[in-house]
Amino acid sequence: MSKEKIISSLDNLIFACLVIYSLTFITNINTKFLFFAFYICILKLFFIKPKINLSTKHIHFIILFITCLFISLISNNLLQLDNITEYKSDVLNPLIGLIIFFIYKITYKKFLILLSTFSISLSINALIILYHSYLGEVGRPVGLCDFHYMFLAGVNLLIIPFILTYSLNKTTYYNKLHWLFRFTIFINIPALIFENTRIVWLAFCIIFPLVIFLGIKNKFKAFLIICCIAIYSFGIFQMSPQSTNRLESITNNSYENQPNYERLLMWQSASNMFIEHPIFGVGYGNYYTNYISEYRSPLAREYQRHPHNTFLEKLSEAGILGGISYLLLILYFIFNSVKTFIKNKNPINLSYLACILAYSIGCLTDCLYSSYNLKELTYIFYLFTGIYLILNSYIKQEHQYE
Numbered sequence: 001m002s003k004e005k006i007i008s009s010l011d012n013l014i015f016a017c018l019v020i021y022s023l024t025f026i027t028n029i030n031t032k033f034l035f036f037a038f039y040i041c042i043l044k045l046f047f048i049k050p051k052i053n054l055s056t057k058h059i060h061f062i063i064l065f066i067t068c069l070f071i072s073l074i075s076n077n078l079l080q081l082d083n084i085t086e087y088k089s090d091v092l093n094p095l096i097g098l099i100i101f102f103i104y105k106i107t108y109k110k111f112l113i114l115l116s117t118f119s120i121s122l123s124i125n126a127l128i129i130l131y132h133s134y135l136g137e138v139g140r141p142v143g144l145c146d147f148h149y150m151f152l153a154g155v156n157l158l159i160i161p162f163i164l165t166y167s168l169n170k171t172t173y174y175n176k177l178h179w180l181f182r183f184t185i186f187i188n189i190p191a192l193i194f195e196n197t198r199i200v201w202l203a204f205c206i207i208f209p210l211v212i213f214l215g216i217k218n219k220f221k222a223f224l225i226i227c228c229i230a231i232y233s234f235g236i237f238q239m240s241p242q243s244t245n246r247l248e249s250i251t252n253n254s255y256e257n258q259p260n261y262e263r264l265l266m267w268q269s270a271s272n273m274f275i276e277h278p279i280f281g282v283g284y285g286n287y288y289t290n291y292i293s294e295y296r297s298p299l300a301r302e303y304q305r306h307p308h309n310t311f312l313e314k315l316s317e318a319g320i321l322g323g324i325s326y327l328l329l330i331l332y333f334i335f336n337s338v339k340t341f342i343k344n345k346n347p348i349n350l351s352y353l354a355c356i357l358a359y360s361i362g363c364l365t366d367c368l369y370s371s372y373n374l375k376e377l378t379y380i381f382y383l384f385t386g387i388y389l390i391l392n393s394y395i396k397q398e399h400q401y402e
Contacts, residue, residue, distance in 0.1 A: 010043060013037075015106070020033045022114055023120065028147075035096065045103065050397060069284050076282060082285070087284055100383075118162075122156075141194060150368070150374060154359070157368075162384070167185050190236045198365075199365045200362065209226050258301060262300060263365065266291075266308055269307065271316075280321065284318055313371060340392060348387075348391050
């Protein structure tokens with residue numbers, strides 16, 4: 001077999017792993033196929049000599065961020081094994097979602113196939129959530145998801161903006177795919193409401209009108225679609241008193257409203273950690289031990305392992321270095337996606353802009369990026385970032401045969 005055929009076969013295997021990952025990402029085997037894809041990429045290096053040209057600073061800001069967290073790690077923990085393992089698991093391992101696209105060049109056509117399989121997974125999960133809600137299940141239904149309900153909330157923030165954007169556009173390769181995406185949005189709106197995650201509601205109250213208004217040239221049509229979605233969502237809320245009560249509690253910061261009041265206490269605790277450890281923080285992975293031993297408020301009723309705010313988490317654990325590097329990373333990603341969308345008004349740029357904005361809003365009330373117990377979200381974050389970069393030619397590959 002020639003090297004060209006071997007490389008083509010390896011590329012097909014990589015794509016197959018990505019498709020299987022997109023079909024299983026909400027189960028407990030979700031990252032295994034990403035690692036399989038990564039290992040096949042390593043195998044591919046035996047047959048090619050890649051030359052990578054970068055025309056973006058995304059990688060610089062990622063490196064700055066992970067370096068600042070590592071400085072905090074060695075400054076506070078003296079390279080303790082548990083903290084190193086946590087750093088590798090939460091911060092370094094998810095980078096494979098991005099590194100894959102330095103070796104494997106996904107095409108626009110394959111991206112649409114991949115997005116359609118993500119869409120199918122979310123649709124199936126949404127139908128199960130609706131079924132459980134129909135049976136009277138209360139609380140935070142997650143369907144097939146094997147992880148914490150905030151994982152599913154983060155998944156929605158990362159993937160739904162892509163599906164929404166492409167539901168408004170007939171694709172170049174598959175004109176019928178937008179109907180699949182529209183069905184996914186239609187079925188996920190009630191599922192999102194029944195999941196009772198208020199920050200997701202807030203994010204999509206901003207992102208849905210933004211995407212529809214920017215994604216449809218006919219602004220009157222866009223206005224009508226926004227109104228229809230608002231009426232549809234309002235009707236769904238009337239079917240769920242629990243969801244209506246949670247919506248009404250968003251601005252209630254009294255002691256009786258534990259989720260909101262508890263967050264204020266945790267934010268104060270994280271701020272105090274930063275004030276007393278401003279340069280390097282309390283050390284990567286050390287938030288919880290410091291929180292329960294010294295900084296937990298006497299009024300607190302929970303023992304949370306993170307402060308429910310990604311910026312404050314980085315600020316408390318890694319000091320000014322971690323907090324500022326995280327803020328710079330997110331701001332640059334938003335700035336670049338805005339600039340790219342203004343320059344090239346195509347769906348991939350609009351969807352990535354909406355994704356980053358929704359994800360950043362979610363990070364205001366939870367720790368969704370390189371954080372304890374939600375590291376799987378960071379794999380998806382880097383996966384879609386890599387797709388965005390390669391489809392915009394920010395990553396250019398020139399492979400030479402060995």
